[in-house]
Each structure stands twice: as C-alpha cells, then as structure tokens.
Amino acid sequence: MSNGSTGWPSLTPATRAAAVELLRHGPLPRSALARRLGLSAGSVTRLVAPLLAGGLVAPVGPGRDGGVGRPTTPLDVVATGHRFVGVKLTGSHGYAVLTDLRSTVLSRVDGPLPGDRSPSDVVAGVADLVAACAGGAALTGVGVSLGGRAADHRVVTAAPYLGWSGDVDLGALVTAATGVPAVVDNDVLALTRATHWFGAARGGDRFALVTVGVGIGYGLVVHDRLVDSDDAGVGLVAHLRLDPLGPLCARGHRGCAEAMLASGKIRDAVAVGRGRVSSYDECLDLAVAGDPVAARVVGDAGRALGRLVAMIANLTMVPVVVLSGDGVRLASVAPEAVAEGLAAERDPAADPVAVEIHPGGFDEWARGAAVTAIQSFTLSGDGPVARH
Amino acid sequence: MSNGSTGWPSLTPATRAAAVELLRHGPLPRSALARRLGLSAGSVTRLVAPLLAGGLVAPVGPGRDGGVGRPTTPLDVVATGHRFVGVKLTGSHGYAVLTDLRSTVLSRVDGPLPGDRSPSDVVAGVADLVAACAGGAALTGVGVSLGGRAADHRVVTAAPYLGWSGDVDLGALVTAATGVPAVVDNDVLALTRATHWFGAARGGDRFALVTVGVGIGYGLVVHDRLVDSDDAGVGLVAHLRLDPLGPLCARGHRGCAEAMLASGKIRDAVAVGRGRVSSYDECLDLAVAGDPVAARVVGDAGRALGRLVAMIANLTMVPVVVLSGDGVRLASVAPEAVAEGLAAERDPAADPVAVEIHPGGFDEWARGAAVTAIQSFTLSGDGPVARH
DNA sequence: TTGAGATACTTCTACGCCGCAAGTAACTCG
DNA sequence: CGAGTTACTTGCGGCGTAGAAGTATCTCAA
Numbered sequence: 001m002s003n004g005s006t007g008w009p010s011l012t013p014a015t016r017a018a019a020v021e022l023l024r025h026g027p028l029p030r031s032a033l034a035r036r037l038g039l040s041a042g043s044v045t046r047l048v049a050p051l052l053a054g055g056l057v058a059p060v061g062p063g064r065d066g067g068v069g070r071p072t073t074p075l076d077v078v079a080t081g082h083r084f085v086g087v088k089l090t091g092s093h094g095y096a097v098l099t100d101l102r103s104t105v106l107s108r109v110d111g112p113l114p115g116d117r118s119p120s121d122v123v124a125g126v127a128d129l130v131a132a133c134a135g136g137a138a139l140t141g142v143g144v145s146l147g148g149r150a151a152d153h154r155v156v157t158a159a160p161y162l163g164w165s166g167d168v169d170l171g172a173l174v175t176a177a178t179g180v181p182a183v184v185d186n187d188v189l190a191l192t193r194a195t196h197w198f199g200a201a202r203g204g205d206r207f208a209l210v211t212v213g214v215g216i217g218y219g220l221v222v223h224d225r226l227v228d229s230d231d232a233g234v235g236l237v238a239h240l241r242l243d244p245l246g247p248l249c250a251r252g253h254r255g256c257a258e259a260m261l262a263s264g265k266i267r268d269a270v271a272v273g274r275g276r277v278s279s280y281d282e283c284l285d286l287a288v289a290g291d292p293v294a295a296r297v298v299g300d301a302g303r304a305l306g307r308l309v310a311m312i313a314n315l316t317m318v319p320v321v322v323l324s325g326d327g328v329r330l331a332s333v334a335p336e337a338v339a340e341g342l343a344a345e346r347d348p349a350a351d352p353v354a355v356e357i358h359p360g361g362f363d364e365w366a367r368g369a370a371v372t373a374i375q376s377f378t379l380s381g382d383g384p385v386a387r388h
Numbered sequence: 389m390s391n392g393s394t395g396w397p398s399l400t401p402a403t404r405a406a407a408v409e410l411l412r413h414g415p416l417p418r419s420a421l422a423r424r425l426g427l428s429a430g431s432v433t434r435l436v437a438p439l440l441a442g443g444l445v446a447p448v449g450p451g452r453d454g455g456v457g458r459p460t461t462p463l464d465v466v467a468t469g470h471r472f473v474g475v476k477l478t479g480s481h482g483y484a485v486l487t488d489l490r491s492t493v494l495s496r497v498d499g500p501l502p503g504d505r506s507p508s509d510v511v512a513g514v515a516d517l518v519a520a521c522a523g524g525a526a527l528t529g530v531g532v533s534l535g536g537r538a539a540d541h542r543v544v545t546a547a548p549y550l551g552w553s554g555d556v557d558l559g560a561l562v563t564a565a566t567g568v569p570a571v572v573d574n575d576v577l578a579l580t581r582a583t584h585w586f587g588a589a590r591g592g593d594r595f596a597l598v599t600v601g602v603g604i605g606y607g608l609v610v611h612d613r614l615v616d617s618d619d620a621g622v623g624l625v626a627h628l629r630l631d632p633l634g635p636l637c638a639r640g641h642r643g644c645a646e647a648m649l650a651s652g653k654i655r656d657a658v659a660v661g662r663g664r665v666s667s668y669d670e671c672l673d674l675a676v677a678g679d680p681v682a683a684r685v686v687g688d689a690g691r692a693l694g695r696l697v698a699m700i701a702n703l704t705m706v707p708v709v710v711l712s713g714d715g716v717r718l719a720s721v722a723p724e725a726v727a728e729g730l731a732a733e734r735d736p737a738a739d740p741v742a743v744e745i746h747p748g749g750f751d752e753w754a755r756g757a758a759v760t761a762i763q764s765f766t767l768s769g770d771g772p773v774a775r776h
Numbered sequence: 777t778t779g780a781g782a783t784a785c786t787t788c789t790a791c792g793c794c795g796c797a798a799g800t801a802a803c804t805c806g
Numbered sequence: 807c808g809a810g811t812t813a814c815t816t817g818c819g820g821c822g823t824a825g826a827a828g829t830a831t832c833t834c835a836a
Binding site for chain 1: 594606608610611613615616617618619620622623624625627628629632699700701702703704705707733734735738739
C-alpha cells in the first residue's frame with residue numbers, strides 16, 4: 001500500500017479532480033469518468049495514469065456490464081491509504097471516530113472534556129481523544145466540529161456551548177497539539193458534507209438535511225456545493241413556524257420547529273399530558289404502543305416535520321430531504337404523520353419529495369467532522385476546504 | 389460598429405468568459421477583470437485583445453480611480469452591436485421589447501394574440517410582434533416567455549394559459565417564422581435571469597426573486613447560477629401558508645401566499661369589507677389614505693409578504709430578496725408591515741435580509757425573455773442556455 | 777469457428793490557455 | 807525631476823485538452 005512518491009498534495013488540479021470524482025462516485029470505469037468530468041477518453045487515460053502508478057487508485061473487479069463490446073475496467077480510490085479522525089464537541093463531551101479516506105468508521109472513542117472548557121483544556125481533550133482513537137495509526141488529517149461558527153475552517157468565532165468569547169484559532173491549536181493538520185467546522189455543515197459526499201445523498205446535486213434532536217439543524221447543498229453563509233448551521237430553521245396551535249419555544253414562538261420537534265419539547269409535552277416524566281425514546285415507544293397522549297404529541301411533531309420538509313422543498317427545489325440526528329426515530333415512528341404534513345404543504349402536481357431517514361448519533365456527527373478534514377485534504381492538498 | 393470577423397459565436401471559451409464577465413459586470417479595467425476571473429494580468433491582456441480587435445469590447449472613459457500609479461483603462465462590451473426581442477405571452481396578449489445586448493429597452497409593442505391560441509396562431513402573433521418591435525433592425529436572437537414549462541429552452545411541455553396539450557416546439561416554430569434563433573423560457577425564470585445579470589441583483593451570487601401580481605412567482609439564484617427544476621417557476625411558493633387566520637385560496641388553503649398577496653384576492657377582500665368594488669391600485673390608494681378596511685387588508689398582505697421573505701431567507705440563506713411584479717406597489721405602500729412580518733420570522737441575531745423593490749410591468753417580463761435570448765447567445769454562441 | 781460490430785482504452789499530435797518574469801507605460805508624491 | 811506605484815504588454819515554458827488513429831476485448835450471428 002505504498003503511496004509512491006505521488007501523494008494527494010502533489011497532484012495537479014485536473015488529476016486531483018479525477019481522483020475526487022472517483023472518491024465521491026467510484027468505482028467508475030474510465031469511460032464513465034470521462035463523461036462525468038466532461039473530458040475525452042484520452043484525457044482520462046492520461047490523468048488516471050499517475051494515480052495508478054502512485055497507488056492512490058486501483059482497478060477493481062472485472063466490471064461486467066452485460067452489453068456488447070470490450071468490458072470496462074472500473075477504477076476506485078484506495079481508501080485505506082489514509083486515516084482521519086473526526087471529533088464532535090458538545091458543551092461537555094467529545095466524540096471521536098477514526099475513518100479511512102471514504103469516512104468509513106474504523107474505531108470510536110468518547111469522553112468528557114477535561115477542565116473548565118477553556119480553549120487550552122478543550123484542545124488538550126481533543127488531542128487525547130485523537131490519540132486514543134488513532135491508536136498509533138499515522139493520521140492524514142483531523143476535523144473538529146461544534147455548534148457555532150468557524151471562519152476559514154480554523155478560527156472559531158462563536159461557540160455558545162463552550163462559552164468562548166472572542167476568536168479562538170482552534171485549527172492552529174489542534175494542529176500544534178496533535179502534529180496533524182486540523183480543520184474546524186460547524187457541526188451541521190460538517191454532517192451535511194458527509195451526507196453529500198458519502199452519505200444518504202451521495203451523488204446528489206441538490207438536497208437538504210434536517211437534523212432532529214436536542215435542537216433542529218439544517219444544511220443545504222445546491223449545484224453540488226454546500227450553501228454556506230455566516231448564518232448557515234446556526235439554526236435559522238429552528239424557529240420557523242410549523243403549527244399555529246403548537247406549543248411555545250423559549251423565545252415565545254408558537255409552534256416553531258424547535259417547539260414541535262426538539263426531543264426535550266416532545267418529552268415535556270408528553271410529561272405534561274400524562275402527568276409522568278418519560279425519556280424521549282420512551283415517548284416514541286408509548287406512541288407506537290398507542291398511548292393517546294404520546295401518539296398525539298408524536299403525531300403533531302411528525303406532521304410538523306412533514307410541513308417543514310415541504311417548505312424546504314418548495315423554497316429550495318431540492319428533490320431529496322435527508323432526516324438525521326439523534327431524534328430522527330420520530331420520523332420512523334410516525335411516517336404517515338410526516339407524509340400527511342408533507343402532502344398538506346406540497347402541490348400534488350409537483351415532483352414528489354424523497355424523504356430519506358438516516359440514523360444519526362454522536363458518531364455520525366464525528367464522522368461529519370472527519371469528512372471536513374477529508375475534503376480539505378483532497379480538494380486542496382492542505383489548508384482549508386475551498387469548495388463543495 | 390463593425391463586429392469584424394470575430395463575433396461572439398466564434399469566441400474561444402476563455403475569451404467568451406472574459407466577454408461575459410464584462411457584459412455582466414462591466415465596465416472593468418483589465419486588472420479587475422483578472423481578479424474576477426482568477427487569472428493573471430498577462431492572460432487577460434491576451435484574452436481581451438481579440439475582443440478589442442473585433443469591436444465587441446471597447447475602452448471607455450479615462451477611468452479615474454484617484455490613487456497612485458498608472459490609471460486604469462476600463463473596458464466595456466459594446467452593447468449596441470446586437471439587438472434582441474423578448475416576448476412575454478399571457479393567455480391572450482403578447483408584450484414585446486427590443487433591447488441591446490445588455491437588455492436596455494429600446495422600443496416596445498404589445499397586442500392581442502390572433503386566432504384561437506393554437507400554436508400556429510400564437511407563433512404568427514409572436515412573429516408579428518417581433519417584426520413590429522424590431523422595426524427593420526437586424527436581430528441576433530428572440531426570447532419568448534410564458535407561464536408554463538419549456539424543456540431545453542425550446543419545447544413547451546406545459547402552458548396552462550394557452551391551453552396547449554402535448555409538447556410544442558415553440559423555439560423551432562418561432563425560429564422558422566422569424567428567421568432568428570429563438571429560445572423559450574418560463575416567465576418567472578426569465579425574469580430571474582434578467583434580475584441576476586442586469587437587474588436589481590446584478591453581481592449577486594445568491595438572491596431570491598418574488599413576484600406579486602395576478603399570481604405569486606418565485607425564482608432562486610444560488611452560487612451565481614439559477615436554480616432550475618421541473619417545478620421551478622410554476623408556483624410552488626404560491627401556496628405556502630403565511631397566515632393561519634388568512635382568507636382561502638381556490639384550493640382551500642387558508643392564508644397561503646396567493647390568498648394573501650394576489651392582486652385579485654386583495655381586491656376581493658377590500659370589496660367584501662367595504663361593500664364596494666375597487667381596482668387593485670385603488671385599494672392601495674385607499675390604504676394609504678387611511679381607509680380602515682383597505683389598510684387592514686394591505687397591512688395583513690404586507691406582513692404576509694414579510695413573512696414569506698423571511699422564510700425564503702431562512703431556508704435558502706440568500707442575503708437579498710428582490711420583489712417585483714405588477715402588484716409590487718404593495719410593498720412600497722406598506723413597508724412597515726413588510727418589515728414587521730420579516731422581523732417576526734427572522735432571528736434578530738442573523739444577518740439582515742435586504743429587500744429590494746423593483747417595479748415590474750409586462751415590459752419587465754418581456755425584458756426577461758430577451759435576457760434568456762442574450763444568455764443563450766453569449767454563453768454558447770447558439771443553442772440553448774447552458775448555465776447561469 | 778470466424779468475422780463483423782461494438783465498446784473500452786491507449787498513444788500521439790496540435791494547440792489553447794495558463795502563470796511567470798521581465799519590460800514598458802502613466803500616473804502621484806516629495 | 808526622480809522615486810515609488812500601479813496598470814498593462816510581451817515572450818516563454820508548460821500543463822492539459824480534444825481529436826484522430828490505432829489497439830484490446832468483448833458479443834453476436836453466420
């Protein structure tokens with residue numbers, strides 16, 4: 001598995017584009033790669049040659065496609081040649097996964113953050129998690145994600161759960177502490193990246209991601225590229241009004257996404273109705289079992305989620321909405337409610353919206369962080385992520 | 389004004405990109421062009437040379453920028469070298485404008501469509517309008533827009549206002565009838581194109597357009613490119629619920645965008661309240677004058693419009709929403725209501741949304757059709773529009 | 777079995793288009 | 807009037823592309 005002398009950082013732009021295409025959409029024969037890149041067959045042969053020579057790409061299988069003519073030779077990137085660690089930070093814990101170049105999870109570790117959440121303590125905690133997760137393997141990159149904002153994938157400019165004020169160059173600090181290039185990203189955007197490149201929306205040119213859990217998250221990919229802005233990932237969707245008769249959120253919005261869908265709100269609503277406190281998962285179980293209070297709360301939430309999906313699809317024209325997050329079982333438990341809400345807000349003559357339910361726990365969030373690192377490495381050799 | 393032997397169709401891709409950049413953002417000195425295109429100064433000099441030699445581009449003015457160093461030599465596209473006609477079709481009439489390469493309107497014409505709205509009658513009507521509008525000038529392209537859908541900017545696949553069933557290759561028919569390359573586009577998408585390249589959002593990489601009038605239209609540009617889909621432009625936004633207590637639309641939606649904002653609905657609501665029928669403009673005048681019924685109806689509509697803008701901004705992350713259409717005076721008459729609705733649905737901590745009000749009559753719609761033709765011509769030499 | 781047809785891939789060449797570096801032009805400021 | 811600054815030009819080396827011609831490997835039918 002020698003990477004030869006030609007690793008990703010030394011690739012020329014066109015060759016890198018071919019490698020990224022194989023990473024995202026492979027295995028692909030040269031002919032399909034030519035179509036996808038809009039190049040001639042000759043160019044692809046030339047571009048792929050150094051990748052094969054360097055061991056970054058290898059032929060895979062016989063590639064039967066049944067038809068007439070010479071069979072294809074599918075190529076694929078050698079994903080095991082690199083190791084990444086992604087770390088998702090909450091206000092109190094860190095969750096780390098070790099992955100290969102395609103974000104396949106190889107091992108996982110988590111633990112509380114040490115000290116008082118100061119930048120130096122957090123960096124020390126991250127470095128410990130990275131070392132424990134890597135288990136001695138040589139790492140190509142590290143990604144860290146958190147609720148908040150990061151400029152240039154390095155400098156944290158807002159981190160409400162960590163209580164940081166002012167800018168913190170977390171990327172540089174983690175790089176220094178681990179000796180591995182590190183990037184930082186908003187957690188929802190990182191999960192959107194993972195969904196885009198390797199997850200439920202792999203290959204999709206346009207989709208939206210909604211996460212349901214403690215909070216409501218939202219990410220958008222249009223024209224095969226993540227939509228980023230200063231406000232991306234920080235929850236502008238959480239307070240969209242979904243039900244004029246719904247409960248209140250902490251800001252006094254009636255029936256907003258957070259009030260209807262956040263796991264804590266669902267727990268509260270069930271507890272108030274039944275006069276007894278249950279966990280979120282118990283609430284879902286009760287709804288399945290037919291408990292009238294839980295069924296009503298979960299049904300209302302499912303309908304609200306369906307309406308949210310419809311609003312997203314109507315305004316962004318995405319054909320696919322991926323649902324994820326710790327609380328996404330809501331959508332599995334009440335699929336007919338989701339469909340009902342979706343149908344209520346979506347023109348029946350319009351193209352149907354595909355709703356994909358993708359389970360998401362902390363490991364998925366950590367995997368997102370790893371994908372930010374993978375994108376950074378594959379798209380620019382080093383330095384922060386440029387596009388996609 | 390000779391175009392020399394090197395017209396737009398014969399431009400090489402890189403040179404065309406430079407010309408398009410100047411068309412969209414000019415006048416620009418070579419140095420700024422280099423920055424925008426991400427090229428070196430030397431490359432720009434080389435790319436621009438054939439454009440100058442061919443008369444497609446010319447230096448303009450002395451280009452004072454006050455600073456030290458050699459003054460710039462701003463360049464600009466010679467917009468007068470080409471003529472386009474855009475035609476907007478309704479169910480009964482056609483509206484045509486003659487424009488230059490930058491969609492500056494040079495003359496206008498309109499009239500009822502002859503016959504029974506059959507494809508052949510519509511084509512004859514379009515050809516008459518084109519001839520009358522051009523007034524003998526040689527045309528480079530013709531654009532036709534209508535409510536409905538067109539595939540590949542040629543084949544009309546849906547045209548509810550014309551009552552066509554089945555596909556009609558309107559592009560080929562108009563091309564044959566006029567002898568000028570013709571493209572076809574959805575009317576809202578065409579207006580979005582015009583706004584993007586030459587209108588209120590010129591230079592913007594991301595914005596949304598909402599049209600208010602007989603119906604509600606919506607267009608979206610993300611990553612400097614129009615968001616298109618089978619459902620784009622056909623009014624998925626019209627039935628978004630904006631007010632749980634609002635009136636009903638024809639589909640039974642309470643308080644949807646159409647029920648709240650369509651000029652006919654506003655007229656109806658005012659007429660019911662006052663017991664007397666008024667025109668849409670009179671309704672707005674009455675609201676300004678303080679009539680309680682009109683003021684309430686217009687205020688509710690303004691707040692609904694503000695909420696719609698906020699929902700769009702929250703879900704698409706656009707920094708700008710352009711309001712246009714025949715009925716857009718609503719937003720000018722009730723700006724505080726619009727602001728109120730916007731503030732109610734938008735996180736105060738988020739970046740503010742710029743709301744631009746752009747007057748729009750039938751000529752603006754026709755101008756949109758011309759821009760579809762301009763984009764088709766400038767981006768690909770001939771054939772349908774590829775990107776942007 | 778064999779040849780025709782089809783599709784995949786390779787090799788070679790011409791050229792568009794790039795960055796870079798060195799040189800020139802035209803201004804401001806002291 | 808010269809130094810400094812910015813805009814632009816010119817020439818060179820080279821990357822990366824399409825296109826054409828050729829090769830490889832299959833299916834299918836006679």
